[in-house]
Amino acid sequence: xxxxxxxxxxxxxxxxxxxxxxxxRLGFAHLDxxxxxxxxxxxxxxxxxxxxxxxxxxxxxLEAADLRGPDVAEAASKVAAIAQVREALVDFQRAFARxxxxxxxxxxxxxxxxxxxxxxxxxxTAGAEVRAERRFLExxxxxxKLTRDEVLADIRARDARDSGRTTAPMRAAEDAVILDTSELxxxxxxxxxxxxxxxxxxxx
Numbered sequence: 001x002x003x004x005x006x007x008x009x010x011x012x013x014x015x016x017x018x019x020x021x022x023x024x025r026l027g028f029a030h031l032d033x034x035x036x037x038x039x040x041x042x043x044x045x046x047x048x049x050x051x052x053x054x055x056x057x058x059x060x061x062l063e064a065a066d067l068r069g070p071d072v073a074e075a076a077s078k079v080a081a082i083a084q085v086r087e088a089l090v091d092f093q094r095a096f097a098r099x100x101x102x103x104x105x106x107x108x109x110x111x112x113x114x115x116x117x118x119x120x121x122x123x124x125t126a127g128a129e130v131r132a133e134r135r136f137l138e139x140x141x142x143x144x145k146l147t148r149d150e151v152l153a154d155i156r157a158r159d160a161r162d163s164g165r166t167t168a169p170m171r172a173a174e175d176a177v178i179l180d181t182s183e184l185x186x187x188x189x190x191x192x193x194x195x196x197x198x199x200x201x202x203x204x
Contacts, residue, residue, distance in 0.1 A: 006110035009124035012131035033107035041075030054088035111173035123172035
């Protein structure tokens with residue numbers, strides 16, 4: 001039986017962590033849709049046309065070692081603003097969402113564009129400074145040499161790009177539950193998400 005959980009939100013809000021944990025807890029399949037755009041961005045940095053890269057995307061592309069780096073993140077945000085790239089990836093995401101056994105998808109436009117009929121929609125967010133600190137610590141742990149100010153500037157630039165693009169701008173769906181993780185630890189954020197999901201399942 002299909003049951004789709006759409007989890008959207010800005011960079012470093014915790015949506016990926018929450019999504020993975022929720023999927024594991026419920027035994028659902030999980031798709032980090034941002035990884036699709038990172039893979040396309042990686043291919044663009046290699047000189048491949050973004051639309052061509054999106055149409056030819058394979059599972060192997062999603063396994064590249066450097067998809068979490070800052071250069072790829074910036075490239076991903078840029079290719080995500082290209083309408084043809086988004087269109088090329090829509091069918092893959094929608095098919096994943098309706099697979100038997102349930103699916104959790106996280107991204108920027110899951111509840112608004114990809115899966116507007118999702119049984120549960122969450123918009124996970126946090127203050128820009130909080131998100132920048134999380135991303136700084138994550139990148140520092142991987143050996144990236146960036147300052148906190150640089151990371152904050154990048155977070156703000158990505159927010160502006162993601163929310164201001166013409167095609168599928170990042171925003172909370174009208175019926176999404178807002179989950180602010182600014183002052184929540186991981187366990188608290190996951191528990192809050194699970195409460196929303198269980199209430200929806202009980203009501204459905």
